[in-house]
Amino acid sequence: xxxxxxxxxxxxxxxxxxxxxxxxxxxxxxxxxxxxxxxxxxxxxxxxxxxxxxxxxxxxxxxxxxxxxxxxxxxxxxxxxxxxxxxxxxxxxxxxxxxxxxxxxxxxxxxxxxxxxxxxxxxxxxxxxxxxxxxxxxxxxxxxxxxxxxxxxxxxxxxxxxxxxxxxxxxxxxxxxxxxxxxxxxxxxxxxxxxxxxxxxxxxxxxxxxxxxxxxxxxxxxxxxxxxxxxxxxxxxxxxxxxxxxxxxxxxxxxxxxxxxxxxxxxxxxxxxxxxxxxxxxxxxxxxxxxxxxxxxxxxxxxxxxxxxxxxxxxxxxxxxxxxxxxxxxxxxxxxxxxxxxxxxxxxxxxxxxxxxxxxxxxxxxxxxxxxxxxxxxxxxxxxxxxxxxxxxxxxxxxxxxxxxxxxxxxxxxxxxxxxxxxxxxxxxxxxxxxxxxxxxxxxxxxxxxxxxxxxxxxxxxxxxxxxxxxxxxxxxxxxxxxxxxxxxxxxxxxxxxxxxxxxxxxxxxxxxxxxxxxxxxxxxxxxxxxxxxxxxxxxxxxxxxxxxxxxxxxxxxxxxxxxxxxxxxxxxxxxxxxxxxxxxxxxxxxxxxxxxxxxxxxxxxxxxxxxxxxxxxxxxxxxxxxxxxx
Ligand SMILES: *[C@@H]1O[C@H](CO)[C@@H](O)[C@H](O)[C@H]1NC(C)=O
Ligand SMILES: *[C@@H]1O[C@H](CO)[C@@H](O)[C@H](O)[C@H]1NC(C)=O
Numbered sequence: 001x002x003x004x005x006x007x008x009x010x011x012x013x014x015x016x017x018x019x020x021x022x023x024x025x026x027x028x029x030x031x032x033x034x035x036x037x038x039x040x041x042x043x044x045x046x047x048x049x050x051x052x053x054x055x056x057x058x059x060x061x062x063x064x065x066x067x068x069x070x071x072x073x074x075x076x077x078x079x080x081x082x083x084x085x086x087x088x089x090x091x092x093x094x095x096x097x098x099x100x101x102x103x104x105x106x107x108x109x110x111x112x113x114x115x116x117x118x119x120x121x122x123x124x125x126x127x128x129x130x131x132x133x134x135x136x137x138x139x140x141x142x143x144x145x146x147x148x149x150x151x152x153x154x155x156x157x158x159x160x161x162x163x164x165x166x167x168x169x170x171x172x173x174x175x176x177x178x179x180x181x182x183x184x185x186x187x188x189x190x191x192x193x194x195x196x197x198x199x200x201x202x203x204x205x206x207x208x209x210x211x212x213x214x215x216x217x218x219x220x221x222x223x224x225x226x227x228x229x230x231x232x233x234x235x236x237x238x239x240x241x242x243x244x245x246x247x248x249x250x251x252x253x254x255x256x257x258x259x260x261x262x263x264x265x266x267x268x269x270x271x272x273x274x275x276x277x278x279x280x281x282x283x284x285x286x287x288x289x290x291x292x293x294x295x296x297x298x299x300x301x302x303x304x305x306x307x308x309x310x311x312x313x314x315x316x317x318x319x320x321x322x323x324x325x326x327x328x329x330x331x332x333x334x335x336x337x338x339x340x341x342x343x344x345x346x347x348x349x350x351x352x353x354x355x356x357x358x359x360x361x362x363x364x365x366x367x368x369x370x371x372x373x374x375x376x377x378x379x380x381x382x383x384x385x386x387x388x389x390x391x392x393x394x395x396x397x398x399x400x401x402x403x404x405x406x407x408x409x410x411x412x413x414x415x416x417x418x419x420x421x422x423x424x425x426x427x428x429x430x431x432x433x434x435x436x437x438x439x440x441x442x443x444x445x446x447x448x449x450x451x452x453x454x455x456x457x458x459x460x461x462x463x464x465x466x467x468x469x470x471x472x473x474x475x476x477x478x479x480x481x482x483x484x485x486x487x488x489x490x491x492x493x494x495x496x497x498x499x500x501x502x503x504x505x506x507x508x509x510x511x512x513x514x515x516x517x518x519x520x521x522x523x524x525x526x527x528x529x530x531x532x533x534x535x536x537x538x539x540x541x542x543x544x545x546x547x548x549x550x551x552x553x554x555x556x557x558x559x560x561x562x563x564x565x566x567x568x569x570x571x572x573x574x575x576x577x578x579x580x581x582x583x584x585x586x587x588x589x590x591x592x593x594x595x596x597x598x599x600x601x602x603x604x605x606x607x608x609x610x611x612x613x614x615x616x617x618x619x620x621x622x623x624x625x626x627x628x629x630x631x
Contacts, residue, residue: 550612
């Protein structure tokens with residue numbers, strides 16, 4: 001009720017008391033809010049007044065200082081609505097509500113009391129001061145928690161006034177009304193079903209206040225409930241297991257996968273941090289998880305050490321609720337290991353007569369890589385009499401595959417190279433040095449198929465005639481040649497009495513002085529024998545030719561020289577030819593005609609010389625007699 005309204009009521013009251021002579025009174029009851037000009041009542045008729053009297057009496061209506069709600073129509077003698085009447089403005093909650101006015105007439109002066117009761121119509125809906133109300137309620141609020149709501153007001157009275165409230169929807173909250181001493185109601189809402197921020201962050205309700213008018217009017221207030229988060233949700237990983245692959249030897253920082261856990265809560269309750277929870281093994285040194293869930297490599301992955309990893313991962317929110325998951329990491333092999341060759345056993349030497357397939361070495365090959373990266377094949381250098389054979393898984397043997405000959409090759413460097421099938425392929429090799437040991441498989445061989453040697457007669461016994469030489473391709477003892485004179489006889493005499501041979505040097509010596517005039521040549525065999533066991537030998541024929549020496553002077557056969565008698569040759573005196581001597585045939589001829597002056601008897605000394613070195617000679621004296629006739 002405004003102050004202005006109050007003042008007017010008071011004035012009305014005073015005016016009623018102060019007037020003394022009241023000639024009649026009339027009461028009307030009209031609803032509020034009638035339109036301007038609406039008829040209130042036929043005052044003249046009701047008061048028994050003539051229209052003319054109203055005019056002559058200059059009838060006027062007196063309402064004091066209050067607003068002029070009513071007017072008097074003197075022509076018709078009726079009261080009309082001059083201003084719209086609002087009961088609520090006029091009386092507020094006071095009831096009954098009436099307007100008191102007077103009709104004043106002059107000549108004679110008369111006063112009539114008019115009371116107009118203003119009845120309520122339902123022209124006011126219940127209303128709230130604010131049309132919105134906000135609550136912030138934790139999702140953990142317990143059932144039965146109460147929240148005070150605003151009361152509604154309704155200016156109307158009685159049934160037209162506020163009658164009831166309703167709250168909708170009723171999912172979480174129920175309305176509770178409690179009567180107050182002042183007759184009003186305490187309006188509350190009570191939590192009936194827990195809130196869940198994760199399902200519904202805001203609950204909107206409408207509180208409706210309803211009056212009892214016809215029709216009913218209502219007022220509403222929007223109630224906004226903001227559901228405050230509580231850490232009532234643990235993080236949840238999107239997958240129970242994550243899979244990742246990584247190539248071994250990947251650099252640090254290589255990305256593996258990204259894990260993710262969601263937390264239905266908000267704010268810090270929903271902030272998830274990740275950690276690796278393996279603690280017993282090296283996984284936590286190997287991998288790192290970023291705050292955003294990215295898992296990266298920080299260590300070194302070696303397929304040969306570990307083919308799989310399981311990374312246990314924990315997600316925890318700020319309230320300490322957690323979930324776990326794991327990342328299964330498969331390591332992909334790369335060809336980073338060359339085959340490793342281990343010699344299990346090897347011969348450093350084998351005899352040259354070893355049969356084919358003789359095992360020279362055994363070795364194993366291992367490549368820790370997988371699949372083709374670990375598949376290995378081995379080979380050896382070419383053009384050597386060996387081959388490599390795979391025996392069983394990863395084991396190989398090196399065997400001879402053709403005949404050996406120490407005399408051709410006494411040492412082999414055998415390179416065994418093992419390569420894997422990776423791309424690019426890796427390989428390793430090992431070199432074995434194998435000695436071929438000697439076997440006495442070569443007989444001594446003389447430098448010539450036969451020998452001829454010359455010796456000059458009259459040699460001194462013990463003279464070295466010459467040297468035979470045999471070679472043996474074998475080695476050491478097997479190649480040590482001894483020379484042996486084979487038994488034979490020359491003219492019935494053992495050859496060993498003619499010559500001897502040095503077993504070591506092959507030097508042949510004459511054991512006697514030879515006489516060409518007795519023996520011109522002879523032959524024998526020399527055997528060369530090696531020191532092997534059993535020994536091997538060969539033989540050669542040696543022919544010795546004795547060379548003549550000028551060891552005989554010429555002998556004059558004719559004329560026979562005797563010391564006593566001198567031979568005389570007769571030369572006819574007429575011999576024409578000169579006297580000369582045939583140098584070769586020993587004929588003596590004249591070289592000119594014999595004349596008288598020539599001595600009859602001539603003595604010639606003939607020297608006979610050979611051509612030896614030194615030359616040997618003989619002399620003969622020939623007596624020549626010149627005569628005409630022979631005695
Ligand atoms: C084998 O290798 C060794 C060392 O490298 C070398 O001295 C020798 O001459 C080689 N032998 C052959 C037959 O190649
Ligand atoms: C000498 O060698 C020949 C073949 O060259 C052989 O037939 C002969 O038996 C050998 N003689 C001796 C006495 O060893």
